[in-house]
Amino acid sequence: MEPRTKWLLSKNRSCSCTMSGVWRAVACCRGCAVIFHSPMGCVHVAETMDLGSHYRILADGRQENMECVPLVSSNIREKDSIFGGTGRLRQSILYVMETYHPECLFIATSCVAGVIGDDAESESADAEMRYGIPIICIPYAGFLGGEYSEGYYKTAETIIERFFRPCEHVPNRILLLGDQMGPEGQYVTEVKRLLSLLGLEVQGQFPGYLPFPEWANAPAAELAIVLGTTGQSDRMNGMADLLEKKFGIHAVKDIYPIGWENTCKWILEIGRLHKNVEKAKVIIEEEKKRIDSYVKSILHITKGKKAVIGIGRGTHWYNPSDTISALRQLEMRIEAVILYDNLTDKEKAEYRHRIEKEESIPVYDGQDGQELIDAADILLTTNEIVSTKTKQFFIPMVPMVGTNGEIMIFRALYRLLCRYGNKGGIAYATI
Numbered sequence: 001m002e003p004r005t006k007w008l009l010s011k012n013r014s015c016s017c018t019m020s021g022v023w024r025a026v027a028c029c030r031g032c033a034v035i036f037h038s039p040m041g042c043v044h045v046a047e048t049m050d051l052g053s054h055y056r057i058l059a060d061g062r063q064e065n066m067e068c069v070p071l072v073s074s075n076i077r078e079k080d081s082i083f084g085g086t087g088r089l090r091q092s093i094l095y096v097m098e099t100y101h102p103e104c105l106f107i108a109t110s111c112v113a114g115v116i117g118d119d120a121e122s123e124s125a126d127a128e129m130r131y132g133i134p135i136i137c138i139p140y141a142g143f144l145g146g147e148y149s150e151g152y153y154k155t156a157e158t159i160i161e162r163f164f165r166p167c168e169h170v171p172n173r174i175l176l177l178g179d180q181m182g183p184e185g186q187y188v189t190e191v192k193r194l195l196s197l198l199g200l201e202v203q204g205q206f207p208g209y210l211p212f213p214e215w216a217n218a219p220a221a222e223l224a225i226v227l228g229t230t231g232q233s234d235r236m237n238g239m240a241d242l243l244e245k246k247f248g249i250h251a252v253k254d255i256y257p258i259g260w261e262n263t264c265k266w267i268l269e270i271g272r273l274h275k276n277v278e279k280a281k282v283i284i285e286e287e288k289k290r291i292d293s294y295v296k297s298i299l300h301i302t303k304g305k306k307a308v309i310g311i312g313r314g315t316h317w318y319n320p321s322d323t324i325s326a327l328r329q330l331e332m333r334i335e336a337v338i339l340y341d342n343l344t345d346k347e348k349a350e351y352r353h354r355i356e357k358e359e360s361i362p363v364y365d366g367q368d369g370q371e372l373i374d375a376a377d378i379l380l381t382t383n384e385i386v387s388t389k390t391k392q393f394f395i396p397m398v399p400m401v402g403t404n405g406e407i408m409i410f411r412a413l414y415r416l417l418c419r420y421g422n423k424g425g426i427a428y429a430t431i
Helices: 019-025 042-058 086-100 112-116 118-129 148-163 187-196 235-248 260-273 275-304 319-330 345-356 370-375 402-418
Strands: 030-039 069-074 103-107 135-138 170-177 201-206 221-226 251-252 306-311 331-338 363-365 377-380 393-394
Touching: 019 103, 019 148, 030 042, 030 086, 042 069, 069 086, 069 103, 086 118, 103 118, 112 187, 118 135, 148 235, 170 187, 170 235, 187 201, 187 260, 187 275, 187 393, 187 402, 221 235, 221 260, 221 377, 235 251, 251 260, 260 275, 260 319, 260 402, 275 402, 306 319, 306 370, 319 331, 319 345, 319 402, 331 345, 331 370, 345 363, 377 402, 393 402
Parallel strands: 030 069, 030 103, 103 135, 170 201, 170 221, 221 251, 306 331, 306 377, 331 363, 377 393
Antiparallel strands: none
């Protein structure tokens, strides 16, 4: 019998258009504003993208300290699709200039603007001459030019090429590259904590969170650190390469502090680049003591418990090795890995290949997994299973990182195992 899941979806590309990517690339960059040359509804879609990270940060007991920049729609109407909408765009630029007084303005074009052939680039160039501030058009025409990532990275690369300036590197200054739920998310706060132990200070986070007045001096950073996860960081690594080529900023990439082993490698790599390997080793030893102490305090509950891992998330988004490593630290018995049936044959083959590297863990297809799930003490899953009463832990989409991330995962598993009875449902890792 195949396990029944909620919201079982497998995809390798974003469902948002290029305009949303443009917006996210400057969303909290003080001094900027964004215009969507689009119908009104497109702005609503972009703004709802912030809700997920907002509620996650609230759940973690944190507060968002950065305001989003103005986002305005030119409100293309039905008649504009016949007569053209450049007049609406011109009015929107005037409105933004008079209302918000931005230091830099970005214009993203929609599918509608692309289909009717509005020349937003010429309008942007004319407006830049008229108002005397940088006005940059990203003319990807919504989905016609690609999806979210194309808009996001094109905007970031445009900022680097146009606004970053060569300058002398400041010792111990770090520039973070990537989003991962922003400066108040668990990823970034933990990275900042670990860097501070090495005596390093974060200058800012780019793209999306560095104020416009600070763009010119961003290359003063001594080191750039890519905030990456499994399979998602190729374009961000390319941005790091661009910064190294143009400004000589060395980058930490392809190593991310996800799981304890990777966290150790990450700390050592930063120590090597900072020429302070011995201090990095001392930090690793101290952080290891924290983890060992916490594991020791909960081992009487976790040791010997039967665990099953359920995977319905594409290989682009998840690597099971970190989950397997965490369960082994807690001395739990990994009974099986279940590959849900929304995965493609290629993805299943890739997961089998990855898991073969681990010792003696059987892998089953979804139709063979129900009995194994029902017999387990806990299911660690990428999708909630509605056809079981086994306790479930949701494997985070944005991974928990560093020492604190490991402890958060361990605490969530411990609390779940301590819960009385088996009633199904799913638990999440929070601070």
